[in-house]
Amino acid sequence: MVTVNKNYLKLQGNYLFSTIAKKVAAHQKENPEAEIIRLGIGDVTQPLAPAILKALHKAVEEMGNVETFRGYAPEQGYEFLRNTISEQDYRARGCEISPEELFISDGAKSDCGNIQEIFGTDNRVAVCDPVYPVYVDTNVMAGRTGNFNQERGNYDGLIYMPCTESGGFIPEIPREIPDLIYLCFPNNPTGTAITKPQLQEWVDYANRIGAVILYDAAYEAYISNPELPHSIYECDGATECAIEFRSFSKNAGFTGVRLGFTVVPKNLKRNGAGLWDLWERRQGTRFNGAPYLVQRAGEAVYTPEGRQELSAQVSYYMENARIIREGLEGAGFTVYGGIDAPYIWMKTPENMGSWEFFAYLLEKANVVGTPGEGFGACGEGYFRLTAFGDREKTKQAIERIRQIESIRK
Amino acid sequence: MVTVNKNYLKLQGNYLFSTIAKKVAAHQKENPEAEIIRLGIGDVTQPLAPAILKALHKAVEEMGNVETFRGYAPEQGYEFLRNTISEQDYRARGCEISPEELFISDGAKSDCGNIQEIFGTDNRVAVCDPVYPVYVDTNVMAGRTGNFNQERGNYDGLIYMPCTESGGFIPEIPREIPDLIYLCFPNNPTGTAITKPQLQEWVDYANRIGAVILYDAAYEAYISNPELPHSIYECDGATECAIEFRSFSKNAGFTGVRLGFTVVPKNLKRNGAGLWDLWERRQGTRFNGAPYLVQRAGEAVYTPEGRQELSAQVSYYMENARIIREGLEGAGFTVYGGIDAPYIWMKTPENMGSWEFFAYLLEKANVVGTPGEGFGACGEGYFRLTAFGDREKTKQAIERIRQIESIRK
Incomplete structure (x- = not known):
């Protein structure tokens, strides 16, 4: 009788991003009208460069x-x-x-x-x-x-x-x-x-x-x-x-x-x-x-040509990073990263749990980020946003977060 | 101190096709004029279909x-x-x-x-x-x-x-x-x-x-x-x-x-x-x-369209298989495969070792095949040719094998 690799059975739940994808899909199903903005997974949105x-x-x-x-x-x-x-x-x-x-x-x-x-x-x-x-x-x-x-x-x-x-x-x-x-x-x-x-x-x-x-x-x-x-x-x-x-x-x-x-x-x-x-x-x-x-x-x-076009693409994403960073700081959040990296690492407000903050943002703002705890125990209390989104959607997402945050306060 | 995966050290020599590639490269270097025909590795030669x-x-x-x-x-x-x-x-x-x-x-x-x-x-x-x-x-x-x-x-x-x-x-x-x-x-x-x-x-x-x-x-x-x-x-x-x-x-x-x-x-x-x-x-x-x-x-x-074009491509290769099979049979070789598969499995003449036959074909006919022993002990005494070559080169390869075989006999 064949045996399976028992080490697999030690793995916890699903791969982080699969779990998030399922939660987002469930939210979209319940709220078919909702315009969800995804700043969770580090996936790019700009088309391939002409070169x-x-x-x-x-x-x-x-x-x-x-x-x-x-x-x-x-x-x-x-x-x-x-x-x-x-x-x-x-x-x-x-x-x-x-x-x-x-x-x-x-x-x-x-x-x-x-x-x-x-x-x-x-x-x-x-x-x-x-x-x-x-x-x-x-x-x-x-x-x-x-x-x-x-x-x-x-x-x-x-x-x-x-x-x-x-x-x-x-x-x-x-x-x-x-x-x-x-x-x-x-x-x-x-x-x-x-x-x-x-x-x-x-x-x-x-x-x-x-x-x-x-x-x-x-x-x-x-x-x-x-x-x-x-x-x-x-x-x-x-x-x-x-x-x-x-x-x-x-x-x-x-x-x-x-x-x-x-x-x-x-x-x-x-x-x-x-x-x-x-x-x-x-x-x-x-x-x-x-x-x-x-x-x-x-x-x-x-x-x-490739270098020039891609340098512009990186700048586009880093301008998103600036918008996220400054927008969240302006709303009173403590924010790291986003200067030499396309990720923004924000502290959740008032020590909110990171999965709780994930659910809160998804529910109230239709914005998807990644709960820090998904990256390890020390990620608890943090939340990752990525700069790889579309410019307008990134702006909207930050605006929505600012709005719900002002209500919450 | 880090340890390596010691199981790797049990592996014999190189991956079969890397070994062959090196031997062929060495032969080409010694014989820069030689027009080597490759019927060894199972790599295709026809371009992608229009669809x-x-x-x-x-x-x-x-x-x-x-x-x-x-x-x-x-x-x-x-x-x-x-x-x-x-x-x-x-x-x-x-x-x-x-x-x-x-x-x-x-x-x-x-x-x-x-x-x-x-x-x-x-x-x-x-x-x-x-x-x-x-x-x-x-x-x-x-x-x-x-x-x-x-x-x-x-x-x-x-x-x-x-x-x-x-x-x-x-x-x-x-x-x-x-x-x-x-x-x-x-x-x-x-x-x-x-x-x-x-x-x-x-x-x-x-x-x-x-x-x-x-x-x-x-x-x-x-x-x-x-x-x-x-x-x-x-x-x-x-x-x-x-x-x-x-x-x-x-x-x-x-x-x-x-x-x-x-x-x-x-x-x-x-x-x-x-x-x-x-x-x-x-x-x-x-x-x-x-x-x-x-x-x-x-x-x-x-x-x-894709199905039709690819069916023609498979037929092209299977016609090569027929040419190899019948050509070798005509030259007195015992040959298997090549009817429901793109591989021809031939017995080496007079129990010649399969690597010996590899060297013999490369040296005398500038034709590359794969020694049966490379696939395991029971492959000794056999040699694999593939039908994935170009039509004219496949014909030439078989003609060359027939010629050296008639000399050897």
């Missing part, structure tokens, strides 16, 4: 011609894309990351989930609290945690690093010694950015204890402060301890196009094994490459 | 317009595609598979590798020998096997089901009792199809012992005999014991476009857990949906 559309149409043409048709892509990704990324995302910032160290994929969510497979199940995992749920859930599913502790509201066996208001939402070095450390900056969900000296401390710490940092830089395009690092490889010694994840979802609007990449430096070795070799084997065995069309679209992101 | 190109261009347009832009796809896939598949691939053949039971993905290779995650690592796995290496390697990586046994040429702890000439390349029920049974029909690499009564035996057996069959039907479009089953769900009781994988790679030329799906029936339960729920959770947590563009391309496969 990308042009590249896609061209690649479709190529796929229709026997001379230029492409079958299986190289599992690591086409060189035209890896060369471009190496040059423009890394060498241009002084990071010696070669095209061979880049692995093109269908997105950072897949890679963040898949990477843990190359490590032993005995490793101790450290995550920020609040945290993007994928880091936690994939480790639960792999058996690196104990059961969910209902009292504490998190999993036994994981090392949680609280990111609190008093610490500026930057985690402190944990008391227990971890083997794998997940960091995400600019941060989802708190919208906090990390400085280079702060990140260097983590790199030095990981090298000292032999840990590996899994660094999610999916939001680097939203950094406005020129002093902040876009890649962990801007820190000394990072190629000896860090794997970095990047996404095209937010800088180029590819949430429905699917493209990302992972950097595994050749220098990165543990127990005598090269992590590059393990990841190369993992991808070669379990992945068949990102679509040719999509890789050409990715290449267009780096052209002068 | 698919049209759907792709239209979807690109939609992605460029704010009103029709699409962000994150539903993790299980768009309903427009799942409804079509349910109707045309299943209900039209009398199989009650609902759209809810379909999970759209980036391809069958990913799904075949990912599916094992929802099962315990204590399950005993049965695979055919020869076999598509992904089934074996992903289970090695997950820790469901012992070490590689150099003497036997396979892994300890796996149940190998020999598929031999005398058994018509159909496996027999194994003596040891398995929990997970991988079957692939029409078969890669042997090109053998299974009859409905033969498949029914496996379904009955799995239901009797509580095993789950992982059924790879990636090549169903190549079945020419109308009596043969295209889906395992044509067998009674299969929704209680089988998961099916399908691909758009070979019926629609999507090897570089990436689309597939997995069927997990709601009826399928083990240890009180619904496998549908586990897989839904797995995909929801670790996958972000197939690209909208690609799902629209998949939908076009089922339109009247």
Whole structure:
């Protein structure tokens, strides 16, 4: 008789965003007239930029011609894309990351989930609290945690690093010694950015204890402060301890196009094994490459036209962030993030529970956000709004929140 | 100090097709003038059909317009595609598979590798020998096997089901009792199809012992005999014991476009857990949906134009199969497959080793095939050729093999 992976049974309820989607659908069904505004899930709303559309149409043409048709892509990704990324995302910032160290994929969510497979199940995992749920859930599913502790509201066996208001939402070095450390900056969900000296401390710490940092830089395009690092490889010694994840979802609007990449430096070795070799084997065995069309679209992101168009798109979203931040501050809320990241992390009024605040906003204002508790116990009392909405709807949403807030008060 | 997944260290050499690619590249480098013909990897060569190109261009347009832009796809896939598949691939053949039971993905290779995650690592796995290496390697990586046994040429702890000439390349029920049974029909690499009564035996057996069959039907479009089953769900009781994988790679030329799906029936339960729920959770947590563009391309496969154009494409490849089969038979080779499958499984002449025959064909004829041993110990003495090449090159390849064979004799 076959057995199932019992680790799955430890998982709590549903994936956060599925739960929210169901609650919103139920509300819409009960209130068919309601014009719901979604600032919950971090999904983009602006159309693909002209340079990308042009590249896609061209690649479709190529796929229709026997001379230029492409079958299986190289599992690591086409060189035209890896060369471009190496040059423009890394060498241009002084990071010696070669095209061979880049692995093109269908997105950072897949890679963040898949990477843990190359490590032993005995490793101790450290995550920020609040945290993007994928880091936690994939480790639960792999058996690196104990059961969910209902009292504490998190999993036994994981090392949680609280990111609190008093610490500026930057985690402190944990008391227990971890083997794998997940960091995400600019941060989802708190919208906090990390400085280079702060990140260097983590790199030095990981090298000292032999840990590996899994660094999610999916939001680097939203950094406005020129002093902040876009890649962990801007820190000394990072190629000896860090794997970095990047996404095209937010800088180029590819949430429905699917493209990302992972950097595994050749220098990165543990127990005598090269992590590059393990990841190369993992991808070669379990992945068949990102679509040719999509890789050409990715290449267009780096052209002068693409850069210009996408810089305008990022500015559009960051103007939304400003509107949300200033609007909520004006209404008396305490608000973080939204300057070097597309997320606004607001405190709920008068210590209202975050799911309670979710229900309140949905019910009274028809506005959807994400309850902080969905990201971990330390997210309780906070609420995440995203800047990825349409401008007018974002303005309306903030206006509605201001109105209900003035009534509530 | 972090530890790596030591199961990876049990893996033998490289992924088969990477090894072949390297050997071919080395031969090309030494012989820059050589016109190498590749009938090795199962990669298609015909361009995308006009109906698919049209759907792709239209979807690109939609992605460029704010009103029709699409962000994150539903993790299980768009309903427009799942409804079509349910109707045309299943209900039209009398199989009650609902759209809810379909999970759209980036391809069958990913799904075949990912599916094992929802099962315990204590399950005993049965695979055919020869076999598509992904089934074996992903289970090695997950820790469901012992070490590689150099003497036997396979892994300890796996149940190998020999598929031999005398058994018509159909496996027999194994003596040891398995929990997970991988079957692939029409078969890669042997090109053998299974009859409905033969498949029914496996379904009955799995239901009797509580095993789950992982059924790879990636090549169903190549079945020419109308009596043969295209889906395992044509067998009674299969929704209680089988998961099916399908691909758009070979019926629609999507090897570089990436689309597939997995069927997990709601009826399928083990240890009180619904496998549908586990897989839904797995995909929801670790996958972000197939690209909208690609799902629209998949939908076009089922339109009247798409069906007609792709039927012509399959016929083109099957004419190649006929040319290979008859050409080799005419040259005195013993040949199997190529009638209900795009693969030709030939015996090497005079018991030549399959890697030796690989080197011989590459060296003397500049033709690339796949050594049977690469698919398992029982593949020794066989060689796989694929029908996915260009017509003229396929003819040339067979002509070259006939010529060197007449010299060798």
